[in-house]
Amino acid sequence: MNKSIYICLSPDLVHLYDLKGKIVVIVDILRATSCITTGLAHGVRSITPYESLEECKSMKQKGYYIAGERGGRKVNGFDIGNSPYSYMEPHLKDQKIAITTTNGTRAIEKSNDAEKIIIGAFLNLSAVENYLRLQESDVVILCAGWKGHINLEDSLYAGALALTLESEFHYTDDAVLVAKALYKEMKGGMLHAIQNASHAKRLKKFNVIKDIEFCLTHDRYDVVPVLKNGEIVI
Amino acid sequence: MNKSIYICLSPDLVHLYDLKGKIVVIVDILRATSCITTGLAHGVRSITPYESLEECKSMKQKGYYIAGERGGRKVNGFDIGNSPYSYMEPHLKDQKIAITTTNGTRAIEKSNDAEKIIIGAFLNLSAVENYLRLQESDVVILCAGWKGHINLEDSLYAGALALTLESEFHYTDDAVLVAKALYKEMKGGMLHAIQNASHAKRLKKFNVIKDIEFCLTHDRYDVVPVLKNGEIVI
Numbered sequence: 001m002n003k004s005i006y007i008c009l010s011p012d013l014v015h016l017y018d019l020k021g022k023i024v025v026i027v028d029i030l031r032a033t034s035c036i037t038t039g040l041a042h043g044v045r046s047i048t049p050y051e052s053l054e055e056c057k058s059m060k061q062k063g064y065y066i067a068g069e070r071g072g073r074k075v076n077g078f079d080i081g082n083s084p085y086s087y088m089e090p091h092l093k094d095q096k097i098a099i100t101t102t103n104g105t106r107a108i109e110k111s112n113d114a115e116k117i118i119i120g121a122f123l124n125l126s127a128v129e130n131y132l133r134l135q136e137s138d139v140v141i142l143c144a145g146w147k148g149h150i151n152l153e154d155s156l157y158a159g160a161l162a163l164t165l166e167s168e169f170h171y172t173d174d175a176v177l178v179a180k181a182l183y184k185e186m187k188g189g190m191l192h193a194i195q196n197a198s199h200a201k202r203l204k205k206f207n208v209i210k211d212i213e214f215c216l217t218h219d220r221y222d223v224v225p226v227l228k229n230g231e232i233v234i
Numbered sequence: 235m236n237k238s239i240y241i242c243l244s245p246d247l248v249h250l251y252d253l254k255g256k257i258v259v260i261v262d263i264l265r266a267t268s269c270i271t272t273g274l275a276h277g278v279r280s281i282t283p284y285e286s287l288e289e290c291k292s293m294k295q296k297g298y299y300i301a302g303e304r305g306g307r308k309v310n311g312f313d314i315g316n317s318p319y320s321y322m323e324p325h326l327k328d329q330k331i332a333i334t335t336t337n338g339t340r341a342i343e344k345s346n347d348a349e350k351i352i353i354g355a356f357l358n359l360s361a362v363e364n365y366l367r368l369q370e371s372d373v374v375i376l377c378a379g380w381k382g383h384i385n386l387e388d389s390l391y392a393g394a395l396a397l398t399l400e401s402e403f404h405y406t407d408d409a410v411l412v413a414k415a416l417y418k419e420m421k422g423g424m425l426h427a428i429q430n431a432s433h434a435k436r437l438k439k440f441n442v443i444k445d446i447e448f449c450l451t452h453d454r455y456d457v458v459p460v461l462k463n464g465e466i467v468i
Contacts, residue, residue, distance in 0.1 A: 012246065012249075013247065149407065149408065150408055150412060152408040152411050152412060173383065174385045174386040174389070175383070177427065178384060178389050178412065178416055181416050181427075182412055182419070185415040193411065193415075197408050197411055
């Protein structure tokens, strides 16, 4: 056991971690990384993240489908919102998507130093777990959070992933203990807990309970999205 | 219920919180806030925190007892280390102490905007709880952590305090959910968990298990230390 695992519960804490030579798992359960995993599992060719709406929108002219949401609603003029179900549409197969997401993109941008960046969600929990077991590198699970704040759903995922890997990775980081205990305490009632958490409360008015339920599904897809030259692909 | 409670799990996240008009509870269980609570409960007149060793040391000439620790050991030339037991000495009664503590002082300095700063530890958990119930202000529990990292013992305390106050405070902050779940999961085995956490591992070589056990004792003292003009007093 000579690999280490770290959990960074907010992008605003990422300066505390040395990402060089490490694999970073980006987590934004509601809903960027769940959507990305779903889309690629359903045959989308690539998904490119952008922080600004304008940049993302401009990709339309280059033949991309554009996905954008602000405040829980699909942005006017965009093709796709942020429901994972909208990433399953057959016409998206083999297409390229440009996605704008604030928290998720911010987390990716802050991971520039990493050896590799992969995308984690409950939907591909075991796939990511198996992938990480086979690598030699240390791992940092980076939660996208919400505007710098720690959020419940990303922390739960971090705990779930760290728990599955605990026999093969050691840790020196109390955030790993915190997240594992959180997952143990809440795993039986995650949907309820997340419905009462801040993010879901903000989203509730848009009837997204069906989306949340989907995003909490474990192991629906056996894919590990990886960032390559700015694009996320399988 | 029109008071809110927030938990800031690291001083490096404090920029996310507006402290104006709020009461900040500073937490540094191992061991600054446990020592401060112990000292004041045993009759020390005041405890003044300093970030630098030199500043703290210079207070000796002004008649202060000086308390300082680096890397888990009492600093040469200082009167008091960081064991809470050393704050019980009868000769400290009515005396002033200058203390240097990196994480705790940093947390206090980052709380300048607060309406009031108080000191929390398991040792005075119910005293702080009762105090906060009687105030009108919102509360931010600020964990000192370790060099910006989240640590287990401070997060556990934050969860314990938030749990006792949940009937009277509402929250919009997922960190409250995280910390409460953590405390629920671990409260039966805190000593064991903390002995295996990073901070305690660092300290273990100095035989401080007795100190850790003491710092986890709930409700030993019925005092609420408050920062007034730079000094902490009851």
